[in-house]
Amino acid sequence: xxxxxxxxxxxxxxxxxxxxxxxxxxxxxxxxxxxxxxxxxxxxxxxxxxxxxxxxxxxxxxxxxxxxxxxxxxxxxxxxxxxxxxxxxxxxxxxxxxxxxxxxxxxxxxxxxxxxxxxxxxxxxxxxxxxxxxxxxxxxxxxxxxxxxxxxxxxxxxxxxxxxxxxxxxxxxxxxxxxxxxxxxxxxxxxxxxxxxxxxxxxxxxxxxxxxxxxxxxxxxxxxxxxxxxxxxxxxxxxxxxxxxxxxxxxxxxxxxxxxxxxxxxxxxxxxxxxxxxxxxxxxxxxxxxxxxxxxxxxxxxxxxxxxxxxxxxxxxxxxxxxxxxxxxxxxxxxxxxxxxxxxxxxxxxxxxxxxxxxxxxxxxxxxxxxxxxxxxxxxxxxxxxxxxxxxxxxxxxxxxxxxxxxxxxxxxxxxxxxxxxxxxxxxxxxxxxxxxxxxxxxxxxxxxxxxxxxxxxxxxxxxxxxxxxxxxxxxxxxxxxxxxxxxxxxxxxxxxxxxxxxxxxxxxxxxxxxxxxxxxxxxxxxxxxxxxxxxxxxxxxxxxxxxxxxxxxxxxxxxxxxxxxxxxxxxxxxxxxxxxxxxxxxxxxxxxxxxxxxxxxxxxxxxxxxxxxxxxxxxxxxxxxxxxxxxxxxxxxxxxxxxxxxxxxxxxxxxxxxxxxxxxxxxxxxxxxxxxxxxxxxxxxxxxxxxxxxxxxxxxxxxxxxxxxxxxxxxxxxxxxxxxxxxxxxxxxxxxxxxxxxxxxxxxxxxxxxxxxxxxxxxxxxxxxxxxxxxxxxxxxxxxxxxxxxxxxxxxxxxxxxxxxxxxxxxxxxxxxxxxxxxxxxxxxxxxxxxxxxxxxxxxxxxxxxxxxxxxxxxxxxxxxxxxxxxxxxxxxxxxxxxxxxx
Ligand code: ADP
Ligand code: MG
Ligand code: MG
Numbered sequence: 038x039x040x041x042x043x044x045x046x047x048x049x050x051x052x053x054x055x056x057x058x059x060x061x062x063x064x065x066x067x068x069x070x071x072x073x074x075x076x077x078x079x080x081x082x083x084x085x086x087x088x089x090x091x092x093x094x095x096x097x098x099x100x101x102x103x104x105x106x107x108x109x110x111x112x113x114x115x116x117x118x119x120x121x122x123x124x125x126x127x128x129x130x131x132x133x134x135x136x137x138x139x140x141x142x143x144x145x146x147x148x149x150x151x152x153x154x155x156x157x158x159x160x161x162x163x164x165x166x167x168x169x170x171x172x173x174x175x176x177x178x179x180x181x182x183x184x185x186x187x188x189x190x191x192x193x194x195x196x197x198x199x200x201x202x203x204x205x206x207x208x209x210x211x212x213x214x215x216x217x218x219x220x221x222x223x224x225x226x227x228x229x230x231x232x233x234x235x236x237x238x239x240x241x242x243x244x245x246x247x248x249x250x251x252x253x254x255x256x257x258x259x260x261x262x263x264x265x266x267x268x269x270x271x272x273x274x275x276x277x278x279x280x281x282x283x284x285x286x287x288x289x290x291x292x293x294x295x296x297x298x299x300x301x302x303x304x305x306x307x308x309x310x311x312x313x314x315x316x317x318x319x320x321x322x323x324x325x326x327x328x329x330x331x332x333x334x335x336x337x338x339x340x341x342x343x344x345x346x347x348x349x350x351x352x353x354x355x356x357x358x359x360x361x362x363x364x365x366x367x368x369x370x371x372x373x374x375x376x377x378x379x380x381x382x383x384x385x386x387x388x389x390x391x392x393x394x395x396x397x398x399x400x401x402x403x404x405x406x407x408x409x410x411x412x413x414x415x416x417x418x419x420x421x422x423x424x425x426x427x428x429x430x431x432x433x434x435x436x437x438x439x440x441x442x443x444x445x446x447x448x449x450x451x452x453x454x455x456x457x458x459x460x461x462x463x464x465x466x467x468x469x470x471x472x473x474x475x476x477x478x479x480x481x482x483x484x485x486x487x488x489x490x491x492x493x494x495x496x497x498x499x500x501x502x503x504x505x506x507x508x509x510x511x512x513x514x515x516x517x518x519x520x521x522x523x524x525x526x527x528x529x530x531x532x533x534x535x536x537x538x539x540x541x542x543x544x545x546x547x548x549x550x551x552x553x554x555x556x557x558x559x560x561x562x563x564x565x566x567x568x569x570x571x572x573x574x575x576x577x578x579x580x581x582x583x584x585x586x587x588x589x590x591x592x593x594x595x596x597x598x599x600x601x602x603x604x605x606x607x608x609x610x611x612x613x614x615x616x617x618x619x620x621x622x623x624x625x626x627x628x629x630x631x632x633x634x635x636x637x638x639x640x641x642x643x644x645x646x647x648x649x650x651x652x653x654x655x656x657x658x659x660x661x662x663x664x665x666x667x668x669x670x671x672x673x674x675x676x677x678x679x680x681x682x683x684x685x686x687x688x689x690x691x692x693x694x695x696x697x698x699x700x701x702x703x704x705x706x707x708x709x710x711x712x713x714x715x716x717x718x719x720x721x722x723x724x725x726x727x728x729x730x731x732x733x734x735x736x737x738x739x740x741x742x743x744x745x746x747x748x749x750x751x752x753x754x755x756x757x758x759x760x761x762x763x764x765x766x767x768x769x770x771x772x773x774x775x776x777x778x779x780x781x782x783x784x785x786x787x788x789x790x791x792x793x794x795x796x797x798x799x800x801x802x803x804x805x806x807x808x809x810x811x812x813x814x815x816x817x818x819x820x821x822x823x824x825x826x827x828x829x830x831x832x833x834x835x836x837x838x839x840x841x842x843x844x845x846x847x848x849x850x851x852x853x854x855x856x857x858x859x860x861x862x863x864x865x866x867x868x869x870x871x872x873x874x875x876x877x878x879x880x881x882x883x884x885x886x887x888x889x890x891x892x893x894x895x896x897x898x899x900x901x902x903x904x905x906x907x908x909x910x911x912x913x914x915x916x917x918x919x920x921x922x923x924x925x
């Protein structure tokens with residue numbers, strides 16, 4: 038028997054998405070569920086790949102199977118394809134594994150020709166028949182023969198103008214007849230090919246066109262941008278037509294079982310009376326709200342509600358459905374899990390747990406890191422919005438705040454918005470089509486003049502997470518001259534506007550944004566609490582002051598993994614530090630440290646301990662080279678030379694000269710590999726001792742007030758255990774002394790950063806002294822790779838990691854922990870360390886601590902916690918739960 042290339046809908050099911058594509062598999066599933074679906078069959082994705090691989094030839098036996106399928110359709114429908122006296126019409130619909138909105142093209146009413154249009158007219162009316170025929174010629178020429186779609190619109194426009202009408206349904210029979218003739222002539226003129234009159238030829242070429250469209254530019258661009266594999270192929274669905282345009286008791290709709298924008302459990306969608314499906318999505322006519330059906334067609338509405346319920350319960354997820362009413366009878370044409378905003382994702386997941394449809398684990402799995410990011414994304418400041426110039430209000434099609442320069446065509450938008458250095462771009466179009474997707478991908482926001490909540494612009498924007506305002510009918514766009522006018526205000530190409538996709542408002546100029554409050558996001562917090570029950574990793578935060586610590590705690594941080602003490606020398610403290618550096622004697626140096634720097638530092642730590650009551654706080658001793666806190670050597674040299682040339686004298690010059698001498702003395706050719714971290718502490722123990730004193734004085738003071746403090750002192754940049762052995766006892770002694778002075782004991786730890794490969798390699802030795810490890814994966818990556826953190830990305834590393842450029846690396850190792858390389862150091866150090874000290878506390882405090890993929894690696898490495906910036910804490914909580922579920 039020949040290979041099976043064609044499946045009748047009743048032969049498939051939802052699990053066959055790879056083979057039948059998403060649309061085909063779900064059509065099959067709906068048939069299995071006994072829902073009203075017009076009969077049809079699917080040519081498989083395998084057939085597509087085979088076709089493309091074999092130099093655009095149908096695989097052996099496929100066409101025969103298509104013929105059998107058509108015969109089956111004929112039997113079910115009681116009329117035959119290509120029968121001129123009563124033709125069966127079909128749609129030819131593409132459908133890949135993943136939904137790629139509008140990427141592939143659908144042809145409706147296939148099977149009509151000059152001979153059968155009359156028969157159809159006799160049965161269903163002239164207007165209907167000729168409208169159907171002109172749609173076929175139009176879609177067919179556009180999709181299969183690649184004629185520019187705008188040329189057809191031009192013809193329709195001039196017909197409407199000559200008939201003095203505005204809307205499609207108002208065009209006369211003669212008008213559509215004229216359209217058919219002109220379309221056919223246009224196609225002949227543009228392509229040299231006649232519109233095929235043989236229905237079988239129509240079918241054959243249409244299936245081929247869908248197959249080929251898999252490798253069309255639009256589809257490839259979209260897959261590149263969204264990371265969908267090019268090796269999947271698309272299926273083709275051939276389905277008997279039902280007609281939404283045979284009268285006022287007919288129509289077509291697109292609906293979601295819940296609101297895709299807010300997640301509210303409320304049927305949501307749009308419906309066009311007396312229309313074929315593509316009229317709804319194209320945005321050509323503005324549809325009505327779907328609830329109108331409840332009044333206008335109560336029976337169909339009831340059926341629709343039942344179908345919606347069935348589908349939602351069956352798929353256990355919100356559905357996005359396409360349907361048609363033909364003379365009051367409901368037909369389902371598509372269903373899929375609906376795209377939704379971040380807010381809707383979270384709300385629906387929580388609601389469905391409460392409704393008993395899904396488990397908490399599933400709910401947590403349905404929310405992704407980028408959803409959390411989006412929910413915590415900036416919004417426009419309310420005060421700023423109320424005083425800004427409101428240009429227009431359209432439909433709130435995709436939420437979020439976007440500020441950018443206006444561009445009117447996708448090419449320019451893509452050009453301007455390209456790459457990391459690109460402009461912030463807002464794409465403004467009358468409406469968008471799949472041809473605009475590259476511009477939409479590059480845009481920070483999208484504004485359209487026409488189209489509804491399910492228009493192309495809205496659907497794609499929601500999927501991409503790009504803010505979008507659609508159907509802003511007040512704006513008058515002049516594409517040629519590149520400007521739009523609204524309310525007498527002209528916005529030209531390159532002008533700045535601010536677009537609020539959450540409310541649909543568009544403002545002139547650049548509005549400031551505010552970060553949304555985490556506290557108000559009840560559902561997100563619920564999801565994160567469920568995530569907390571699942572995850573094994575603790576989430577700590579990097580925070581340098583009490584405000585950051587409080588914020589981190591508010592986001593759910595369970596400790597501070599990195600408190601940098603650098604800022605003690607910055608700002609107005611630099612002066613004090615310079616005094617210390619210029620001290621003549623060791624005693625003077627220590628006295629300045631104790632008198633002027635210690636109190637400041639103690640105050641900082643006290644605040645952090647108070648806000649982290651009951652939680653551990655890791656404080657890192659001074660890490661950077663000292664010269665970072667002193668004036669630049671060249672600047673000093675210039676200044677001293679200038680003063681001397683001007684003949685100035687006095688204490689000011691003397692001080693500068695002394696500083697210059699100190700700074701010159703400190704100069705190193707490679708300061709990042711120089712006197713910093715523990716090396717500084719070892720050569721200048723007074724500095725670290727002062728820091729430890731400040732930490733413990735603060736800790737004891739707080740503890741006396743009943744605060745539970747858990748200070749952990751971290752020694753940076755160790756390479757050899759002897760470094761630890763040299764300094765740690767000294768510091769611990771200082772700590773004990775403070776506690777004795779204060780008359781109170783607090784729990785504490787001393788530990789080290791692991792950020793030099795040698796430290797990782799000798800982790801067993803390190804663990805003998807250190808009570809905890811914290812991987813400083815920024816430095817660890819820098820040193821393991823021999824890459825400069827400060828220059829490598831700019832110079833070449835981004836190109837390395839760009840698949841369209843050098844493509845040497847899949848990921849930038851500073852963004853996602855390099856598991857094969859640096860990861861080995863981490864895994865090994867954990868193992869070696871725990872062997873010596875089973876209760877060794879291990880975490881990571883580099884940028885990687887907030888990156889979901891790196892978090893997963895940390896989970897597998899068995900770390901106790903990841904520490905990230907306060908804003909990343911919610912994402913990290915979720916990512917850690919995902920890691921636990923993935924590695925269950
Ligand atoms: P897309 O993937 O772009 O949504 P579809 O294949 O779903 O393309 O087709 C677009 C629209 O065409 C559908 O929403 C539906 O309304 C209409 N359509 C497709 N097939 C049929 C059919 N057999 N009968 C009636 N309408 C159809
Ligand atoms: Mg569809
Ligand atoms: Mg470091």
